[in-house]
Amino acid sequence: MNHLLRSHAPITDDAWAELDREVQQRIVPPLAARKLVDFAGPKGWEHSATNLGRVSPVDAPGDGLFAHQRRVLPLAELRADFTVSRSELLDFSRGAADLDLGALDAAARRIAEAENVAVFHGWAAAGIVGITEAATSEPIELGADVAKYPRHVAKAVETLLSAGISGPYGLALGPEGYTEVVETTEHGGLIVFDHLREILGGPIVWAPGVVGAVVVSLRGDDFVLESGQDLSLGYDHHDASTVSLYLEESFSFRVVSPDAAVALTP
Amino acid sequence: MAQSAGLHEPEDRLSPATIDRHRAFVSIQEEFEAADWYDQRVDATTNPELAAILAHNRDEEKEHAAMVLEWLRRQDPVLDGHLRTYLFSSEPVTEIETEAESGNATGAGGDFSGALGIGSLKAVAP
Numbered sequence: 001m002n003h004l005l006r007s008h009a010p011i012t013d014d015a016w017a018e019l020d021r022e023v024q025q026r027i028v029p030p031l032a033a034r035k036l037v038d039f040a041g042p043k044g045w046e047h048s049a050t051n052l053g054r055v056s057p058v059d060a061p062g063d064g065l066f067a068h069q070r071r072v073l074p075l076a077e078l079r080a081d082f083t084v085s086r087s088e089l090l091d092f093s094r095g096a097a098d099l100d101l102g103a104l105d106a107a108a109r110r111i112a113e114a115e116n117v118a119v120f121h122g123w124a125a126a127g128i129v130g131i132t133e134a135a136t137s138e139p140i141e142l143g144a145d146v147a148k149y150p151r152h153v154a155k156a157v158e159t160l161l162s163a164g165i166s167g168p169y170g171l172a173l174g175p176e177g178y179t180e181v182v183e184t185t186e187h188g189g190l191i192v193f194d195h196l197r198e199i200l201g202g203p204i205v206w207a208p209g210v211v212g213a214v215v216v217s218l219r220g221d222d223f224v225l226e227s228g229q230d231l232s233l234g235y236d237h238h239d240a241s242t243v244s245l246y247l248e249e250s251f252s253f254r255v256v257s258p259d260a261a262v263a264l265t266p
Numbered sequence: 267m268a269q270s271a272g273l274h275e276p277e278d279r280l281s282p283a284t285i286d287r288h289r290a291f292v293s294i295q296e297e298f299e300a301a302d303w304y305d306q307r308v309d310a311t312t313n314p315e316l317a318a319i320l321a322h323n324r325d326e327e328k329e330h331a332a333m334v335l336e337w338l339r340r341q342d343p344v345l346d347g348h349l350r351t352y353l354f355s356s357e358p359v360t361e362i363e364t365e366a367e368s369g370n371a372t373g374a375g376g377d378f379s380g381a382l383g384i385g386s387l388k389a390v391a392p
Contacts, residue, residue: 002379002380004379004380006379006380020382023382024382024383024384027382027384028384028387031384031387034384034385034386034387034388035387035388036388037388038386038388039385039386039387039388040340041340042343042346042381042385044350218388227385229381230343230381230382230383230384230385231381231382231384232380232381232382233380233382234380
């Protein structure tokens, strides 16, 4: 047994399997960052820091000595708590297929969105610099006219090409912008979504937590999400009516090539 | 003809990640099969110079297999957990299994039970 303490929960193996399955289905759609950046690991819950390969000078302990200290990026832990009704779990054991797992759904969305925000916009408290914070190119303003998005995305792609950053490229798009892009057609009837995909050569990703949009190169090795413990389902406590569970992960994120992305602001 | 003749389900029902893992599984199978063939040829030949070349080539196949296995480990948290439990250990393998199943594993890495196996989604994006 590990620190997730699953065997202490009043949950049968079949119910755990059902909960795992439900989370897997619900959490994949909003996990936008993992669809666009490299994923390294999982390296285990014990993995505590990412090696940055750099040092900082420190005072040497005596004459004739030189000293440096290795620099690392500590992994951050993210956890989203939720409860499941014990009566729902009992109904599952009776064969019920329509479990009320709304709190699980909300927790999955919270932790996925937090991961997206950390990757794309940063998480200062955890020492994570996001893609839009690190990007060296000038942000491009999207404006309100969705029909003009292809022009702005093409400009972003041109900026990346000019910097020697090859494609294909992907687009992380906040939920509002995503819906508008799917619904809008340009003059001539071309759907904006299809036009953007032609420009990018890669996916357009629905990205809860992203403000505006971000164009990134998908060539690899530019952005690394390093996982310690990948998203896992653990047990906290229970009472007569509910079981308290949580989703948890540990990770760091670093931008290796700040010129491999362009931010598009609202 | 499919890119790989070993798919057992219709390709349009398989995710890109599953198909990539299939490619890796087949590659490992081919590399170890080649190492086995070389092993036998090294034993069989009476020419020492040829035996040395075949042994060299055989060992390269092992390197190829190890590279693909590492790629698979990075894609699959469950495989990762098992490899961390069993590899680079010195106890009898069956004793490690007993300890792992009783929750007292002392292998090289973490316990991944409870992990949802999400990992990278980069290849899955539409």
